[in-house]
Amino acid sequence: MSQTLLITGGAGFIGSHTCLVLLEAGYRLVVLDNFANSSVEALRRVAELAGLGPDDPRLQVVAGDVRSAEDLDRAFRQAPTPIEAVVHFAGLKAVGESVAEPLIYWDVNVVGSQRLLAAMRAHGCRTVVFSSSATLYGLPEQVPIPETAPVQPINPYGHTKAAVEQLLRDVATSEPGWRVACLRYFNPVGAHPSGRIGEDPNGIPNNLFPFLTQVAVGRRNQLQVFGDDWPTPDGTGVRDYIHVMDLAEGHQAALETLLGAEPQQLTLNLGSGTGHSVLDVIEAFAQACGRPIPYSVVARRPGDAARTVADPSLATTRLGWRTRRSLTEICRDGWAWQSANPSGYTR
Numbered sequence: 174m175s176q177t178l179l180i181t182g183g184a185g186f187i188g189s190h191t192c193l194v195l196l197e198a199g200y201r202l203v204v205l206d207n208f209a210n211s212s213v214e215a216l217r218r219v220a221e222l223a224g225l226g227p228d229d230p231r232l233q234v235v236a237g238d239v240r241s242a243e244d245l246d247r248a249f250r251q252a253p254t255p256i257e258a259v260v261h262f263a264g265l266k267a268v269g270e271s272v273a274e275p276l277i278y279w280d281v282n283v284v285g286s287q288r289l290l291a292a293m294r295a296h297g298c299r300t301v302v303f304s305s306s307a308t309l310y311g312l313p314e315q316v317p318i319p320e321t322a323p324v325q326p327i328n329p330y331g332h333t334k335a336a337v338e339q340l341l342r343d344v345a346t347s348e349p350g351w352r353v354a355c356l357r358y359f360n361p362v363g364a365h366p367s368g369r370i371g372e373d374p375n376g377i378p379n380n381l382f383p384f385l386t387q388v389a390v391g392r393r394n395q396l397q398v399f400g401d402d403w404p405t406p407d408g409t410g411v412r413d414y415i416h417v418m419d420l421a422e423g424h425q426a427a428l429e430t431l432l433g434a435e436p437q438q439l440t441l442n443l444g445s446g447t448g449h450s451v452l453d454v455i456e457a458f459a460q461a462c463g464r465p466i467p468y469s470v471v472a473r474r475p476g477d478a479a480r481t482v483a484d485p486s487l488a489t490t491r492l493g494w495r496t497r498r499s500l501t502e503i504c505r506d507g508w509a510w511q512s513a514n515p516s517g518y519t520r
């Protein structure tokens with residue numbers, strides 16, 4: 174009998190791609206999502222890509238909020254078989270927004286996680302993969318960044334991720350049986366190669382890649398490059414971009430490592446270990462879409478670091494996982510999604 178998983182935030186960008194990978198691996202999924210920053214259309218397309226019919230019981234969708242004990246209980250009760258593990262994506266993730274709205278970020282990201290863990294415990298489920306973030310490293314002192322680097326977030330979003338990691342450690346040490354993986358993502362980008370699912374941010378994109386794809390498809394006029402006076406080879410910011418399909422596969426590897434082992438706590442960087450500058454990404458994307466990308470250089474963005482690149486060696490050692498897709502593939506697949514869906518899922 175295939176195992177049943179609860180995926181919170183499973184309709185989101187990384188959630189939807191991970192749901193597809195997990196369905197193809199034979200798991201049954203219950204997705205809890207409030208669709209505040211996602212579309213049910215994404216899950217319809219995930220089912221289509223996985224070869225599921227419209228009412229296939231292997232993908233059940235519960236419209237609800239991770240902060241609601243009632244919605245969480247409903248999701249656990251609706252599962253076709255007892256939920257073996259949870260992959261927890263549900264949360265808010267815009268750095269700038271978190272500075273303006275810390276109360277909402279602490280509510281959704283931290284209170285939501287606390288309610289989820291309480292519901293898991295009530296239903297006898299103690300295995301969780303948590304969507305953490307490299308943002309909690311703040312301005313890194315060493316690059317590449319190992320998991321032992323100081324956790325020193327510089328914005329409320331990063332503080333909430335660090336807080337949930339601490340909550341998970343506290344719960345896992347409070348009683349036996351907990352299996353926990355905190356996955357610290359670097360910069361998730363790209364899309365499934367089919368072009369049917371991808372990143373569809375609300376409003377004006379905060380992040381480079383979705384802004385770039387929207388310029389290329391004509392939704393935005395011009396990209397603003399936040400500074401070309403950084404201490405980097407071409408003066409623009411360097412980041413570790415990870416293809417969302419590599420990230421999804423990393424979640425499956427972490428889940429299966431936990432399910433196949435004794436209680437343990439893993440904290441792992443998920444990144445490529447390779448840095449690319451803003452200009453590198455612009456050039457690669459222009460090649461992928463076959464048109465120039467108009468941009469102008471403006472002032473640095475407050476809170477940015479010059480370089481953030483992962484040391485992903487621990488994930489390779491513990492999970493047998495590493496990224497497999499290149500920046501060229503990221504741009505090819507990101508363009509396949511945006512060009513086929515100029516307005517995203519059109520909620």
Ligand code: WQD
Binds near residue numbers: 358381412
């Ligand atoms: C990348 C580079 C910018 C936009 C953030 C979050 C992090 C994670 C990923 C959730 C930087 C430059 C950007 C633009 C630009 N999200 N840039 N023009 O800031 O590395 O990480 O997203 O976990 O938590 O902090 O990503 O895409 O915003 O920026 O020049 O319009 O692109 O300066 O060098 P970032 P980003």
